[in-house]
Amino acid sequence: MKQTQIMLSHGSGGLESNSLIEGIIYEILGEVLVHNGEDAGVFESKMPLAISTDSYVISPIFFPGGDIGKLCVCGSSNDVAMRGAKPMYLTLGFILEEGFSIESLKKILYSIKQEALIGGLKILSGDTKVVPKGSADKIFINTTAVGQIHNAEYSVKNLALGDEIIVSGAIGTHGAVIFCQRNEINLQSDLQSDCVQLYPMLEGLKECKIHSMRDATRGGLAAVLNEWANTACVEIEINEPSIPILPQVKGVCEILGLEALSLANEGVCVIATPQGESQKILQILRSHSLGKNACVIGRVTKKADNAKNARVILSNAWGARRYVEYPQGELLPRIC
Structure with a gap:
């Protein structure tokens, strides 16, 4: 039977985790995802870098003009842009509550993909955790943005x-x-x-x-x-x-x-x-x-x-x- 909600087993690291990550997350984000099957992504740069990390816990997760997916990409990319840097890479960390709608997760992933394409961003690394119902509120996202600095004098x-x-x-x-x-x-x-x-x-x-x-x-x-x-x-x-x-x-x-x-x-x-x-x-x-x-x-x-x-x-x-x-x-x- 097709699953419609996030289950605890989606965070177990086993078959269900694989189906969530490869069958949903990779399926949607594949175009902007640097996926090499390794534990860490690698990037090279000859210019100084700006890096910023942030966690997004907004309520409600869908709102006029956006959702938590759009927000996490815009928020972190804007932070590195404020230091005179061009945003280039993102990392994504999802904390999902047991029972969260998979359809809602898909909508959020499509928003992330759309914003990544708009900004020319690549997702370098990611992580997904599932917590018991009541231990979180639907979905929390942590993002880290990395950008190449073109003007290091902003201070x-x-x-x-x-x-x-x-x-x-x-x-x-x-x-x-x-x-x-x-x-x-x-x-x-x-x-x-x-x-x-x-x-x-x-x-x-x-x-x-x-x-x-x-x-x-x-x-x-x-x-x-x-x-x-x-x-x-x-x-x-x-x-x-x-x-x-x-x-x-x-x-x-x-x-x-x-x-x-x-x-x-x-x-x-x-x-x-x-x-x-x-x-x-x-x-x-x-x-x-x-x-x-x-x-x-x-x-x-x-x-x-x-x-x-x-x-x-x-x-x-x-x-x-x-x-x-x-x-x-x-x-x-x-x-x-």
Whole structure:
């Protein structure tokens, strides 16, 4: 009888494991999988490499604009792209709960394959474990991305007085979508997660002068800017009217009492660049569909004596100013 759910025996290392790995995982991912039957994949590179690992436990696993499969590829590839690297390889680790739908697993695998093909990524190595029902929630995925660095100078420590702060797109969209899904808020809109691979948009920035770049995931824009300010000992001032936020996201924030600056993104990056470079960078970003809403939202206004005096300040349309605090507590667990 054809199995429709994951069984504990699928993780035993025996016949059932083989049927899951070769009959389903390899069958779907074969086109992007470096499969040589060995315990470890091998790659060669004459250039320095960036590597990032992350685990994905998002709930729900399917959401408007993506699923945990798309998310795990985009999330890890974006992390290495933020260090000036072209994502090249991925490793995949699956933790499956007993009873998880094999049909759902197939949908996730197809999403992984599609994103790997979009990014020109190869899956170098992988692992699958099955745990008893109740020991996990459906599926968790760990991914590690490896990329070749074309610009090793991106570092938060490079932030300097006068640097302009650019965001590549509208903020808070992923977080707003997951909040609505989690709270069963039925929006009459086409709002979708911004989950996407950023490297295709950023590839044209190779020759631009960039001091630092970060993707604004958990904690959103507020977390990135506060981390920059604290690490570089600077004061950053941002202009509220300049920050792109979709009307639907603003509506969600008003309904739920949320701060868009602290909502997660999965397809937005923040760039710090010397003032003379900002227009060149904006032109390149806006020439790509992912960067059409890119804009300068602020700048580094002064150096701080120490990290305690480093801060992020928001100016609104009426000239009032307030501190943007580092997000505290767990705003929304399992956002990615």
